[in-house]
Amino acid sequence: MKKILLAASECVPFIKTGGLADVVGALPKYFDKEQFDARVILPKYTCIPEKYRNDMQFAGSFYMYFNGRDRYVGVMRLELSGVTFYFVDNEEYFGGPSPYTDARYDIEKFCFFCKAALAVLPTIGFQPDLIHCNDWHTGLIPVYLKNEFHSDPFYAGMKSIITIHTLRFQGQWNVKEMEQFTGLPNELFTPDKLEFYGDASMFKGGIVYADAVTTVSETYSREVMTPFFGERLDPLLSARSNCFTGIVNGIDTEIFAPAHDPLIWKEYSAEDFRKYKKVNKAALQKQMGLAADPKKMVVGLVSRLTDQKGLDLVARVFEEMLYENLQFVILGTGEKKYEDMFRYFAGRFPDRVAACITYSEELSHRIYAGTDAFLMPSLFEPCGLSQLIALRYGSVPIVRETGGLKDTVQPYDETKNTGTGFSFANYNAHEMMATVRYAENVFTNDKRRFNQIVERGMKMDYSWNASARKYEALYDKVIGG
Ligand code: ADP
Ligand code: GLC
Secondary structure (H helix, E strand, O other): OEEEEEEOOOEOOOEOOOHHHHHHHHHHHHOOOOOEEEEEEEEOOOOOOHHHHHHOEEEEEEEEEEOOEEEEEEEEEEEEOOEEEEEEEOHHHHOOOOOOOOHHHHHHHHHHHHHHHHHOHHHHOOOOOEEEEEOHHHOHHHHHHHHHHOOOOOOOOOEEEEEEOOOOOOOEEEHHHHHHHHOOOHHHOOOOOOEEOOEEEHHHHHHHHOOEEEEOOHHHHHHOOOHHHHOOOHHHHHHOHHHEEEOOOOOOOOOOOHHHOOOOOOOOOOOOHHHHHHHHHHHHHHHHOOOOOOOOEEEEEEEEEOHHHOHHHHHHHHHHHOOOOEEEEEEEEEOHHHHHHHHHHHHHOOOOEEEEOOOOHHHHHHHHHHOOEEEEOOOOOOOOOHHHHHHHOOOEEEEEOOHHHHHHOOEOEOOOOEOOEEEEOOOOHHHHHHHHHHHHHHHHHOHHHHHHHHHHHHHOOOOOHHHHHHHHHHHHHHHOO
């Protein structure tokens, strides 16, 4: 039995701000339980819903020297859906209404989390063969493992890998304070290790010290080795390319299941969506106050509202697109300029545009179920889960060909009648609009073909089955023997 510990800053159902949480919540459920004992470690944020916090059991506590003094480290344990979760408790660091606060404070608290995640292991009696780190928040785990903990026999043979969910955020801070927070020796803060353009980078440290590096799609793994996508880490990733791979994400098909989804109005499957999906569409139009018109193509957009998601293209041509036979339903929060843009359009065209500037699990499911198409024109997209969910709910994705969007959405080819969505190559607003127009054209004038696209998408297997096997193979390879 191989023992794996996944470490992350967020995880469904406890805490989620984006797709990282979906991945960490789903992946451990899909490992072969005969061969892998995979557990998860997270911070115990006070903003985790009370129903979960109440079920956690105390698993030990101690004091750990960190940033100038001994600090409390508690550890709680909870089992859910056959997976064991551990939570690192320290209210000074993990209090507050959201998992992330300001940059300076986030750096310190995730440095603490990295060290504590290793320090708790003897207390909880779990000695993983491999720690699977995720994003910059866990970047110091491989660094601590190879530099501070390795001399203790408990940790000696432990391996680590790190998965890049996005390179956009790297956990950078000035070297002086990073030395103070981490207690790591000055000789680690050199350009071949943690130093990064004058600062120190947690993500870089993880990428340097992990035994293998992965990212969440093959295309993104190639993209990040180029300057545009590489966020200045492209040379390092190229240098590590012999142990750097892309493994595409899946979705949790227990949660995203149109045939068994209590959050939607009418359940449906790839066999009967032609009859029942329209019930969801009509109900969505009604709930959103849109014109009750089955002939309009309703386009959904469920997203963090940031420039990564291609919203500048949307801003550029949104009004022009509205002259088509379209309605839009937007659900998201994020940068104020995008929130205001969608509020403005919803106010101006209330029968054609609905904007919910909030976070809602329930409404997201209803949008995936009630829309005909789903727009995701991302500037970059390491993998993207929204388009996978949209495919599963029969909302035809319209995407830009980048990262995981390119790997998971097969463009419609009208000569062969193949494909599961519509896509365009360049980051260009009019190219996006032409693609939306093309989709709308097929929707309006060739409904039979459009429904075949829907059906092919719904039948694709984007569960974790295939990708969980790839992680298992990588774990085996890194652990050896
Ligand atoms: P990212 O991780 O970059 O935000 P992904 O496509 O990988 O993008 O994952 C986004 C996840 O977050 C999806 O499950 C999507 O449905 C969900 N999501 C994004 N915004 C919202 C929101 N406002 N309300 C509910 N779910 C949201
Ligand atoms: C990041 C990426 C997204 C990916 C998710 C989970 O948030 O932006 O593309 O799907 O992580 O890996």
